[in-house]
Amino acid sequence: MAKGVSLGAFEHVVLLALMHLDRNGYGMLVRSEIQRRTGRDVSIGAVYATLDRLEEKGLVRSEIGAPSPQRGGRARRSFTITAKGARAVRDARSALARMSEGLFQST
Amino acid sequence: MMPSAPLIGRMLLRVIVPRADHEYIAGDLLEEFRLHMVPALGDSGARRWYLRQALRSACPFLLLRLRRGTIACDLLCAQLAVAAPLASLHLLWMFVLSQVPLRAANITHGYAVASMVCLVLIVAGSGFAHAIAVGGIYRRSIVAFPAAILLMAAMMISLVDAHWIAWPKAMLAALPLAAFAGGATARGLNQRSDVRRPT
Numbered sequence: 543m544a545k546g547v548s549l550g551a552f553e554h555v556v557l558l559a560l561m562h563l564d565r566n567g568y569g570m571l572v573r574s575e576i577q578r579r580t581g582r583d584v585s586i587g588a589v590y591a592t593l594d595r596l597e598e599k600g601l602v603r604s605e606i607g608a609p610s611p612q613r614g615g616r617a618r619r620s621f622t623i624t625a626k627g628a629r630a631v632r633d634a635r636s637a638l639a640r641m642s643e644g645l646f647q648s649t
Numbered sequence: 650m651m652p653s654a655p656l657i658g659r660m661l662l663r664v665i666v667p668r669a670d671h672e673y674i675a676g677d678l679l680e681e682f683r684l685h686m687v688p689a690l691g692d693s694g695a696r697r698w699y700l701r702q703a704l705r706s707a708c709p710f711l712l713l714r715l716r717r718g719t720i721a722c723d724l725l726c727a728q729l730a731v732a733a734p735l736a737s738l739h740l741l742w743m744f745v746l747s748q749v750p751l752r753a754a755n756i757t758h759g760y761a762v763a764s765m766v767c768l769v770l771i772v773a774g775s776g777f778a779h780a781i782a783v784g785g786i787y788r789r790s791i792v793a794f795p796a797a798i799l800l801m802a803a804m805m806i807s808l809v810d811a812h813w814i815a816w817p818k819a820m821l822a823a824l825p826l827a828a829f830a831g832g833a834t835a836r837g838l839n840q841r842s843d844v845r846r847p848t
Binding site for chain 1: 709
């Protein structure tokens, strides 16, 4: 078995949020999705810094959208998870499952 | 009329967010502020939320800038902004001391030369760090980090008898190299951890 890309805990959470958002993931929605599902009030800076790192690793890609009046005429940068990113999430999930095997059995 | 985000928060974002990303990040925050926070928290609550977001984002964005290497340019400017007044103050102090006969003995030989060497090293150090950042030669950070420490140590040893004002100058000379080297090394380690290895 080959060792894949290593994911930090927050990187993992951001990738999962992007998977939930499908092709509609941009900074604000990723932030809200994480807050809604985990209850963690994360800052936009933490989300963007993580997305930038993930893009550098090739796990997500971004594209620039059209500006809108709600955003003060500013453009939007949408993020999509790549095949490599999806594989990294799958690998991390199965590694966690293997590590937790037999630990949380109810008696 | 749409509510506007607090001026201090917007200014803070302008300072801390990398220039290339400012448009998207400011847009995202403004959209959430207008569409969700103002209806949910009211005007003042939403303004507090915006300011809190800007403050809490400062650290991640500074780390992001350090990782990208763009902070070396900012450090160069900040360093020169501090070094130039310090150098002027130092020259003025030397002139004042030279006019007081009883204190003239305090001026050690080679003090002016040490000061000039200090300034040249400050500029050379900044230029070196900047050149590495612009050129993207991250492997050189391995050389830059010990070089920064050696530079600082050498200057401190050579300036033992100098006036106290020379010490911050010596530290300023090494700061950009050390900061850049730290960021670039972290980036290099991060990239190395992504390399797939057979087990």
